[in-house]
Amino acid sequence: MVQIPRTPASVPSPAPRAVPTSADVARLAGVSRATVSYVLNNASAVRISEPTRRRVREAAEELGYVPHAAARSLRAGHSRMVVMPAPTFPVGPLYHRFLGELQGALGRLDYTVVQYGTVGLPGDEAARVWAELRPVAVLVPGPGLGPQGVQVLKRSGARAVVTLGTEPVEGAHALLMDHEAVGDCAGRHLYDRGRRRIGVVVPREPGLGLFSAPRVRGVRRAVHDSDATVTELPLGYDERDAERLAARWDTLGLDAVFAYNDEYAMLLCRALQDAGVAVPGGTAVVGADDLMLGRLLRPRLSTVHIELPSARDLAELVDRAVRDPGAAPERHKVLGATLVHRESS
The missing domain is CATH 3.40.50.2300 (Response regulator)
Structure with a gap:
């Protein structure tokens, strides 16, 4: 059996260190508690000289004092x-x-x-x-x-x-948030580039329908009353799912795809290229978000820049x-x- 040594009764436990207060800061800085409060709460209504502000902050740092959020909220x-x-x-x-x-x-x-x-x-x-x-x-x-x-x-x-x-x-x-504008922007670009059979990636991931549904509507709006067609393409953010979609690409007859965002676009681009589909020769690809990685992709990724x-x-x-x-x-x-x-x- 392992014996745990006991602390001798004659050796007292160290007393817990007292929590510094604003009064301690005031004494060390040589100012009033009100001045400490004004400085540490960034009050702009009271004019306090910069040397005094610096002295208060230095005293608070030396003592390890932090204002009490709950007390400040009560005041x-x-x-x-x-x-x-x-x-x-x-x-x-x-x-x-x-x-x-x-x-x-x-x-x-x-x-x-x-x-x-x-x-x-x-x-x-x-x-x-x-x-x-x-x-x-x-x-x-x-x-x-x-x-x-x-x-x-x-x-x-x-x-x-x-x-x-x-x-x-x-x-x-x-x-x-007008996500239809994102799809509309991508759809108009692809149509203006001569693409007429446009696929639109619809992520399978839960919760993303909030953004993907209006983006699909935006693409449809962009090519409304034209000779273009729009095909929805469910796709999970998964390499195997992208490979399966790319493997049947020839049967879909698409010449362009708006891939929801840059991450799905890069995933699909790699799968299409591995399946022998030329980008952009066989299929043009557009993403959204304008991520740095899209610029490093080859070919460099066209994208919708989104201004949040x-x-x-x-x-x-x-x-x-x-x-x-x-x-x-x-x-x-x-x-x-x-x-x-x-x-x-």
Whole structure:
């Protein structure tokens, strides 16, 4: 048996280190507690000299002092937390970059963005879970949240609810994403290049129908009342699935494909080339998102460059809504689409 040595009773355990307070910072910096609060909370309404600000910050760093978020929320009457529920659909590099920029923009306005997962819960039920955090604002990507969920969030203290989707929600600010414009842009380009038998990739992955369905409609709109045909091509993000689609390509009789986005386009391009289908000679290929990897592909990938909403503009919308929660909901159409023509089409 292994004996665990006991600590002698005569040796006392070290006392827990006292948590530094704003009073400690004030004493070390030689200022009032109010000045410490103004400096560390980035209050702009009070003029404090830069040497004093520097002295307070140095004292806080030396003591390891961090302001208490809950106490600050009690004083202000609301938190500075912005909850952004994790999306229930697969996201790519474009979204991740946008999220990073948004966190930076909100941080500069003294907000903290918290990503919160509620997988498996419908929007209005998930809203109750988000409300438990008592956020000052909630940014909801995708569909699901309804008017009832918006009211739950507002009753819990959320001053701003902003949705990013294809349809507005009663009571919430909305950034309306026009994915039909992405498909329309790709379809017009392919038609103008002389392509008449156009395939459109429809991802099999759950949740992506929110984006793929309007993109298909956009391609159909682009070639409406013309001699072109549009064929939907279900495709999973999987090499074997792409190989199976490429193996029957000759039977489909297509001379072009809008592959939903750059990732699916690169997957399909490789499978087509391995199957002996020339790109763009036999089939022109267009993606979307304008990822760097598409420029490294051979042939270089034509793509739809998507202009996401400005992170700074969205952060300022949140800030306006927090400062004036009674204002009428704002609704903005976003998501610009521009074709970038390269070698694959």
